[in-house]
Structure formats: structure tokens, C-alpha cells
Amino acid sequence: MPQTAGRIERKLFALLALLYLSLMLVAGAIWGSRVNLAGGEAVENLHSALYKLSLTLSHLQDAETGQRGYLLTGNELYLRPYQRANAELDPQLQRLRANPALLGHETDLNVIEQLSRLKRRELEETIRLRREQGLLAARALMVEDRGKVYMDEMRLRIGKLERRIAESLEQQRADLRWRSSLALWGGSGAALLMLGLLALIFFDLRRDLRERNELVQRLAFESQHDSLTRLPNRRAFNEALDQALALARRGERQVALLYLDLDGFKPINDQFGHAAGDATLKAVVACWQALMREGELLARLGGDEFAVIAAGDAEAVERLAQRLIQALDGPLLVDQPTVRVGVSIGLARFPEHGEERRRLIAAADNAMYRAKEAGKHCCAWPQERPLTLIAS
Numbered sequence: 458m459p460q461t462a463g464r465i466e467r468k469l470f471a472l473l474a475l476l477y478l479s480l481m482l483v484a485g486a487i488w489g490s491r492v493n494l495a496g497g498e499a500v501e502n503l504h505s506a507l508y509k510l511s512l513t514l515s516h517l518q519d520a521e522t523g524q525r526g527y528l529l530t531g532n533e534l535y536l537r538p539y540q541r542a543n544a545e546l547d548p549q550l551q552r553l554r555a556n557p558a559l560l561g562h563e564t565d566l567n568v569i570e571q572l573s574r575l576k577r578r579e580l581e582e583t584i585r586l587r588r589e590q591g592l593l594a595a596r597a598l599m600v601e602d603r604g605k606v607y608m609d610e611m612r613l614r615i616g617k618l619e620r621r622i623a624e625s626l627e628q629q630r631a632d633l634r635w636r637s638s639l640a641l642w643g644g645s646g647a648a649l650l651m652l653g654l655l656a657l658i659f660f661d662l663r664r665d666l667r668e669r670n671e672l673v674q675r676l677a678f679e680s681q682h683d684s685l686t687r688l689p690n691r692r693a694f695n696e697a698l699d700q701a702l703a704l705a706r707r708g709e710r711q712v713a714l715l716y717l718d719l720d721g722f723k724p725i726n727d728q729f730g731h732a733a734g735d736a737t738l739k740a741v742v743a744c745w746q747a748l749m750r751e752g753e754l755l756a757r758l759g760g761d762e763f764a765v766i767a768a769g770d771a772e773a774v775e776r777l778a779q780r781l782i783q784a785l786d787g788p789l790l791v792d793q794p795t796v797r798v799g800v801s802i803g804l805a806r807f808p809e810h811g812e813e814r815r816r817l818i819a820a821a822d823n824a825m826y827r828a829k830e831a832g833k834h835c836c837a838w839p840q841e842r843p844l845t846l847i848a849s
Contacts, residue, residue, distance in 0.1 A: 465507050469665060471599050472639060474650075474654055475789065477664070478647050478650060478651050479645065479651075479652075479771060482604040486627060486774050488748060498699070501569065502557050502558040502803055504626070505556060505558070506553070506556045506558040506559050506618075506622050506652050507619055507622050507623070509549060509552055509553050509556065509613050510553065510565060510622075511615075511619075512549060512617055513546070513549050513550065513573070514542075514611060514612065514615050516545050516546050516549060517542065517546070517573065517577075517608065517611065518574055518608075519539070519540035519606070520538070520539045520541040520543055520546075520576075520577065520580055521539075521576075521580065521604070522538055522539075522611065523536050523537065523538035523539030523540070523542070524536075524584060524677035525540050526538075526598070526612060526800070527539070527584060527587065528583060528584075528587050528592060528599075529592075529699045529777075531587065531592075532563045536584070537582075539580065539841070542581075543577060543700075543709065544574055546577065547558055547566055547844065550566075550569070550573060550844060552698065552718075553566060553569075556627070559618070559622075562621070565614055565617065565618050565681040568610075568614050569614050569615065569618075571609060571815060572607050572610055572611045572614070573611070575603075575607050576604055576607040576608060576611065579603050579604040579607065579681055580604065582598060583595045583598050583599055583604075583676045585605070586598055588717065595760045599832045602646045602791055646674065647725055659665070681693040682693065683756075683757040685735055685738060685739070685757075686731050686738060686739060686742045688742060688756055688757040688763075689754060689755075689756055689757075690756065690758075690834045691756070691759060694756035694758060694764055694766070696815050697756070697766055698712075698817070698818075699805070699814055700713070701766055702807060702812075702813065702814060702817070705807045706809075706812075710752075710768050711768045711769060711770070711806070712766065712767075712768060712806070712817075713766075713767045713768060713773075713774040713803045713804065713805070713807070714764065714766060714804070714806070714807075714808040714818065714820075714821045715764065715765040715767060715774065715778055715781070715802050715803070715804055715821065715836075716762075716764050716769075716802065716803040716804075716805070716815050716818070716822050716824065716825045717760060717762070717764065717765065717781065717801070717802050718763075718800065718801050718802075718825050718829070719741065719761035719762075719763075719765040719798045719799070720736065720798060720799035720801055720829070720833040720834055722734065722738075722761040722798050723738055723761075725796055725798070727791065729796065730751055733790070733793060736787055737790065737798060738757075738761070739798055740789040740790060741785060741798065742755070742757070743787065744784040744785065744789070745763070745765075745781055745784060745786075748763075748777075748780050748781060748784060751769055752767075753765060753768075754766040755779075763823070764818075765777070765781070771804075771806065771838075772806055774806065775804070775836065778802045778804060778836040779836070781800060781802065782799070782800055782802065782834060782835065782836065785797075785798055785799055785800055791816050799833055799834035801825055801828040801833050801834065801835065801836070802809050802824075802825060802828060802834055802836035803820075803821040803822055803823065803824030803825030803826070803828060803836070803839070804821065804824055804837065804838050804839075805817050805818075805820040805821035805824060805828070805838070805839060810838075810839050820839045821839075823839050824836075824838055826836045827836070827839070
């Protein structure tokens with residue numbers, strides 16, 4: 458019982474651990490998916506910020522290229538890149554401010570936006586001078602290099618932002634790698650632990666089923682067999698005799714019953730103790746089992762009473778009885794050679810002495826008492842002169 462209780466506690470613990478691990482895995486999966494999603498969004502925002510910063514600088518360069526072309530040629534067609542870039546710059550700057558990855562860089566964004574306005578104002582002014590006063594006036598303004606100063610400062614600010622974003626991007630990648638490794642190893646460890654617990658439960662259940670099966674088999678065996686000699690008991694004997702009689706009624710076999718009662722067994726228990734008595738019974742059974750043939754059944758009915766279900770005519774039954782008597786002629790116990798027993802055997806056959814189990818047993822039992830009255834260690838038929846065999 459304590460072992461069974463211990464196994465039940467182990468199973469309950471294993472089931473609770475599995476439930477806990479399952480909940481942890483589900484929670485970890487949800488957390489991991491959310492974290493990965495958030496991390497993926499952060500990485501996407503960082504990449505977007507890098508692209509938008511680069512695009513802002515590219516727009517200003519396009520605007521400057523269009524301005525230079527127009528200044529040199531005076532052809533309005535060269536202003537198209539300038540006009541497109543100029544139209545894109547303000548929305549582009551607004552998108553930069555809306556990017557979550559740049560929320561902590563307000564100062565730099567303000568400077569970049571101001572430099573963008575100054576650069577565009579310088580470009581617009583040179584274009585106006587080219588239109589109104591000619592190339593020389595425009596070049597005079599350009600020689601002041603204000604536009605170059607604005608662009609250099611713009612490149613510096615954008616480059617600094619790009620380096621910070623690149624560092625943040627690398628940190629995000631490192632975090633994602635760390636979380637992936639944690640998910641991989643943590644999930645693998647939890648899965649292995651769950652497999653171990655499942656294996657523990659499986660083997661425990663298999664052992665329980667095996668023990669239950671063994672218990673059922675043992676109980677079934679014990680319900681049909683004597684615990685000391687392992688012979689069929691009275692219940693199994695009655696069932697076997699009923700089956701044999703059913704076959705005999707259909708003419709499929711002959712049935713004879715030998716009722717055996719040991720002679721001189723009680724003094725062994727009184728003189729040497731019950732251990733010696735049990736050993737004697739086991740030795741007697743071993744001698745008799747060696748004589749049993751196919752289709753013959755030896756059973757212990759209780760105490761020192763036994764029975765044999767056999768087949769054959771009267772002479773064959775008497776020969777079997779003689780072999781059973783003679784098997785007990787010698788010493789039975791090696792360490793106690795003085796221990797000796799005999800046997801009185803009552804014989805009965807179907808249908809002469811009974812057509813059903815109770816009548817046949819009663820006839821064999823009556824014959825056994827006639828054998829005892831005739832001097833023991835012999836056999837007898839019902840209502841006949843006992844057939845006396847040589848006694849040891």
C-alpha cells in the first residue's frame with residue numbers, strides 16, 4: 458500500500474509539473490511572439506528611419522543638381538528635379554518626425570529641418586537671381602558658400618543620426634538573437650523535461666498495469682489452486698469433474714474418481730510441527746504428480762484429502778491407485794527419514810457408482826472409508842470387498 462501511494466503521488470506530481478510546464482510554454486510562446494513582433498516592428502522602424510534620412514539628403518542633392526543645371530544653361534527644364542525634390546522634402550520631414558525610432562532625436566530633427574529650409578531658401582534665391590539679374594548675380598551668391606555650409610552640416614547631422622540608428626539596429630538584432638537562443642534552448646529543455654515526465658508517467662502506468670494484470674492472474678490462480686501445494690483446489694476440482702462428466706454423458710470419454718486420504722499424517726503435525734507436515738504434503742504431491750498422465754487431474758480438497766480424476770476401465774483405475782499407494786512406500790523427507798505416511802483410496806466410476814458429481818464423490822468417499830476399515834494403505838470400490846495392496 459505505501460508503494461502504491463508513493464506511485465500515485467509521483468504521478469500527481471508529474472501531471473502537475475506537465476500542466477505547469479505546458480502553461481509556461483504557452484505563456485513563453487505568447488511572450489515570445491509579442492516580443493518578436495515588437496522587436497520586428499522596432500527593426501523595421503529603424504530601417505525605415507535610415508532610409509528616410511538618406512532619402513532626405515538625396516532630395517536636397519537632387520534639388521541642388523536641378524538648380525546647378527538651370528544656373529548654367531538657363532533652361533527651365535533643368536528645374537524639374539529641383540521642383541520634384543522640393544515638393545517631397547516637407548512630407549519627407551514629417552514622416553521622419555512620425556517615425557517611432559526617432560522619437561528621442563527631436564533636437565537633431567529640428568536642426569535638420571531648419572537646415573533644409575535654409576538650403577532650399579538659398580537655392581530659391583539663386584534661381585530668382587538667375588532669372589532676374591543673370592548668371593553673374595547668381596554666381597556671386599553661390600560664391601558665399603552658404604549652401605555648402607548648410608549641406609555639410611546636414612550631412613554631419615544625418616550621419617550622426619544614422620550611426621545612432623545603426624547602433625540601435627545592432628542592439629535590436631542582438632536582442633532578437635538572444636531571445637531566439639532563449640526560446641530555442643528554453644523550449645528544448647522544457648520539451649525534454651516534458652518528455653521525461655511523460656516517460657515517467659508511461660512507465661509508472663505500464664508497471665501499474667503489469668502489476669494489476671499479475672494481481673488478477675494471481676487471484677485467479679489462487680481462487681482455483683491450493684496455496685501450499687499449488688494443486689487445483691476443491692472449486693477447480695468440482696468444475697473439472699463436472700466437465701469430465703458432461704463429456705462422459707456424451708460418450709466422449711470414461712470417467713473414474715479416486716478419493717485419497719493420507720494415513721498417519723496427523724501424528725507428523727503433532728510430533729514434528731506444522732512445518733514438517735507442510736513439507737510432507739509437498740513431498741507427497743511431488744511423488745504423485747510424477748505419476749499423473751495426460752488427461753488425469755490431481756487436486757487437493759483440503760487437509761490431507763486429495764482426489765484424482767482419471768479415465769479407464771476398473772483394472773486401469775486399480776493400477777493407478779496401486780502406483781499412488783506404492784509411491785509413498787519410502788521416506789519422504791531427506792532430513793527426517795522416519796517421517797512416513799500411507800494413503801487409503803476410494804474408487805468410483807461413472808455411471809456405475811453415480812451419474813452426477815455429488816453421487817460420484819459420495820461413492821468414492823464411502824469407498825475410501827471401506828479401505829481404511831480394511832487396514833489402510835489400500836484401495837476399495839463402493840460396496841465391495843476392498844482390494845488390499847502390499848503395505849510398506
